[in-house]
Amino acid sequence: MTGKIYDVAVTESWKIFLLFISVSLFFLSSNFLFQLLELSIWGTFISIVLSIAIYYLCKSLTTxxxxxxxxxxxxxxxxxxxxxxxxxxxxxxxxxxxxxxxxxxxxxxxxxxxxxxxxxxxxxxxxxxxxxxxxxxxxxxxxxxxFGERKIGLYISIVLTVLLFLSLGYQLIYNEEMTLSSLFSLLLVSLTALWSGIEIKSYGRNSI
Structure with missing residues (x-):
């Protein structure tokens, strides 16, 4: 048998969705219970810690x-x-x-x-x-x-990038609370999210 074998890990979207819903419901319900017990700040902190722990303990169930x-x-x-x-x-x-x-x-x-x-x-x-x-x-x-491989995806990303630069530039000039470091951080996160799904190398392929 000529070929190549791959040992891979796969995720199932419905399990990931169920995990996030479960963790969110646990946080909301436990935090509400702690509020009734008048443990406002500590109750919220404990709810966050327990929710994060449950997330990481159940994370492997999605794969x-x-x-x-x-x-x-x-x-x-x-x-x-x-x-x-x-x-x-x-x-x-x-x-x-x-x-x-x-x-x-x-x-x-x-x-x-x-x-x-x-x-x-x-x-x-x-x-x-x-x-x-x-x-x-x-x-x-x-x-x-x-979407990221189509030309329309590239064009929309370019337009949104220009609008992002204009918007953040406006905030930097007219919003005194906006610092250069916070602007750079926001810009980096936004551009990463915007362009990470774009595949320029795919343009021109014989595909649908």
Whole structure:
């Protein structure tokens, strides 16, 4: 069997959502209880500490390990084979991790997602890169561009960046409480969030 094996960790969005909802409800309910016991400041502090502890203790429940195989004519997900002839298209997304959605002729979608906040996305990212190279040998498998890979995504990001600079420049000039250090920090965070999903290298690809 000629090919490459990848040991990857994947995350499930519904589990991440459920974790955040559970932690938020625990914080609100415990903080409310502490307020009734007239432990305002200490109660809030304890609620925050316990919520963070629960988050990190349950964090691993949102991930699972999978063994992926990439061969010449097929891929395997936990020893279940899917041949390239069965695929019609795929879509990738890189923001706080990496995701790959494979569309089958049957209409079924095979999602593989790894969120950097919950596990190491590098192994899955390598698999996605190698799959894209292999997919070029199968012209019937079309790549559907994500928002960050489309030109409209680039144009909108440029416009928002200009507006961001103008807005922060205005605040720096007319808002005496705005310091240069706080401006730089806000600018860095905003630009990172704005541009991290943009993939300029994808423009010009033969894709949808």
């Amino acid at each position: 699972q390990n999978k063994v992926l195989f990439l061969g010449k004519n097929k891929i395997e997900i936990d020893n279940k084979a899917f041949y390239y002839d069965d695929f019609t298209s795929y879509k990738t997304h890189r923001f706080s991790g990496v995701s790959l959605k494979l569309k089958l002729k049957s209409g079924k979608t095979l999602p593989l997602t790894c969120n950097d906040n919950f596990c190491d996305s590098l192994p899955l990212s390598k698999f996605v890169d190698d799959f894209e190279k292999r997919a070029t040998d199968h012209p019937h498998i079309k790549k559907i561009k994500s």
